Amino acid sequence: MIARNLADLGVDVIEAGFPASSEGEFIATKKIFEEVGDQVEVIGLSRSNKNDIDKTISTGISSIHLFIATSELHMKYKLKMTKEEVLNKIYESVKYAKDHGMIVEFSPEDATRTEEDFLFTAIRTAIEAGAERINIPDTVGTMHPFKYYDMIKKIVNFVGERIIVSVHCHNDFGLATANSLAGVYAGARQAHVTVNGIGERAGNASLEEVVMGIKKLLNYETNVKTWKLYEVSRFVAEMTGIPVPYFKAIVGDNAFGHESGIHVHGVIENPFTYEPISPEEVGNFRRLALGKHSGIHGLRKLLEEQGIYLSEDKLKIVLAEIKKLAESGNKVTVEDAKNIALKLMNS
Numbered sequence: 001m002i003a004r005n006l007a008d009l010g011v012d013v014i015e016a017g018f019p020a021s022s023e024g025e026f027i028a029t030k031k032i033f034e035e036v037g038d039q040v041e042v043i044g045l046s047r048s049n050k051n052d053i054d055k056t057i058s059t060g061i062s063s064i065h066l067f068i069a070t071s072e073l074h075m076k077y078k079l080k081m082t083k084e085e086v087l088n089k090i091y092e093s094v095k096y097a098k099d100h101g102m103i104v105e106f107s108p109e110d111a112t113r114t115e116e117d118f119l120f121t122a123i124r125t126a127i128e129a130g131a132e133r134i135n136i137p138d139t140v141g142t143m144h145p146f147k148y149y150d151m152i153k154k155i156v157n158f159v160g161e162r163i164i165v166s167v168h169c170h171n172d173f174g175l176a177t178a179n180s181l182a183g184v185y186a187g188a189r190q191a192h193v194t195v196n197g198i199g200e201r202a203g204n205a206s207l208e209e210v211v212m213g214i215k216k217l218l219n220y221e222t223n224v225k226t227w228k229l230y231e232v233s234r235f236v237a238e239m240t241g242i243p244v245p246y247f248k249a250i251v252g253d254n255a256f257g258h259e260s261g262i263h264v265h266g267v268i269e270n271p272f273t274y275e276p277i278s279p280e281e282v283g284n285f286r287r288l289a290l291g292k293h294s295g296i297h298g299l300r301k302l303l304e305e306q307g308i309y310l311s312e313d314k315l316k317i318v319l320a321e322i323k324k325l326a327e328s329g330n331k332v333t334v335e336d337a338k339n340i341a342l343k344l345m346n347s
């Protein structure tokens with residue numbers, strides 16, 4: 001169901017799973033391909049070994065994302081391989097997948113902590129073996145946008161126009177979206193993202209933020225139907241049981257929420273004053289709230305929507321009551337405002 005939502009949303013590629021990791025992932029990848037493979041490219045993640053590649057191929061999909069770590073840290077402690085062994089694995093696995101007719105995306109895992117010369121050698125090896133896409137993972141989110149921009153720019157120049165460079169950013173320092181945008185600005189033409197930013201540790205770059213950043217901040221195009229973003233985000237939250245944070249950009253409940261009087265006044269006059277994106281553009285909703293920060297303009301609007309028209313003096317009295325209520329620790333609703341106003345009108 002999530003895959004169908006993503007296909008309808010207009011994403012270019014769905015990384016459906018890691019077929020060699022379990023029977024469930026194998027079946028899911030196969031099923032997702034059968035369901036939406038005619039609408040969107042479906043790709044499977046795989047270690048750089050024959051067993052994983054064979055398993056991925058046997059799902060029926062035709063794109064594979066091969067990875068192997070290239071940083072000293074990962075090679076020494078995790079893979080227990082030398083540089084030469086890793087380069088051999090890259091060449092052999094990419095070549096093997098290509099010989100089986102796969103589209104190959106290759107990731108030097110922990111790329112951003114990899115010694116530069118070796119990273120370029122690994123990338124060249126993957127391309128020589130036939131990889132069409134090179135993804136540069138910031139595996140533990142240790143990049144900042146200025147550094148990642150320089151790195152991606154260099155790689156884009158190195159690989160030339162024929163190869164698509166992709167970015168994959170983790171959010172350990174809260175910079176996954178910023179780094180993804182820096183990478184795209186530097187010439188990457190694919191970004192790995194997840195709905196609501198879900199992922200290991202602090203998560204991955206969020207689809208909603210990266211798509212809207214590309215559209216509104218970089219002024220580039222994507223194929224994503226942005227007005228479906230909120231709906232897809234909520235669907236994934238419901239299916240996974242992982243709620244969307246209240247203050248989450250684009251899809252959070254407060255992403256278009258305004259309480260402060262000055263802001264509400266601005267938004268009433270022209271929403272662009274305090275909304276850099278309109279809620280409709282992403283399928284979210286504007287929410288005007290009442291509280292200790294409220295002002296007359298916002299209160300008047302909310303009451304008039306309830307059919308209550310008060311003089312400026314009366315509005316001031318209602319506003320004072322609302323502030324008092326909020327400052328005593330209560331959440332103030334439109335219903336509260338309405339009751340206060342009606343009481344005043346009847347007194």
Ligand SMILES: CC(=O)SCCNC(=O)CCNC(=O)[C@H](O)C(C)(C)COP(=O)(O)OP(=O)(O)OC[C@H]1O[C@@H](n2cnc3c(N)ncnc32)[C@H](O)[C@@H]1OP(=O)(O)O
Pocket residue numbers: 018020021022046047048049067068069078079080109139
């Ligand atoms: C940064 C990333 O996101 S990487 C992808 C993360 N995703 C996953 O791990 C998918 C879910 N994983 C799993 O289901 C399991 O870990 C499996 C099926 C992949 C492997 O399970 P196991 O065989 O039990 O091994 P385990 O996970 O404990 O260790 C990983 C093994 O893969 C090796 N390995 C790790 N990455 C790679 C790679 N890219 N290419 C080849 N071998 C690799 C490790 O060196 C280790 O090898 P060893 O068993 O010879 O010591």
Ligand SMILES: CC(C)C(=O)C(=O)O
Pocket residue numbers: 067107109110135137138139140168170
């Ligand atoms: C497999 C790779 C792309 C990965 O997930 C990472 O390095 O974070």
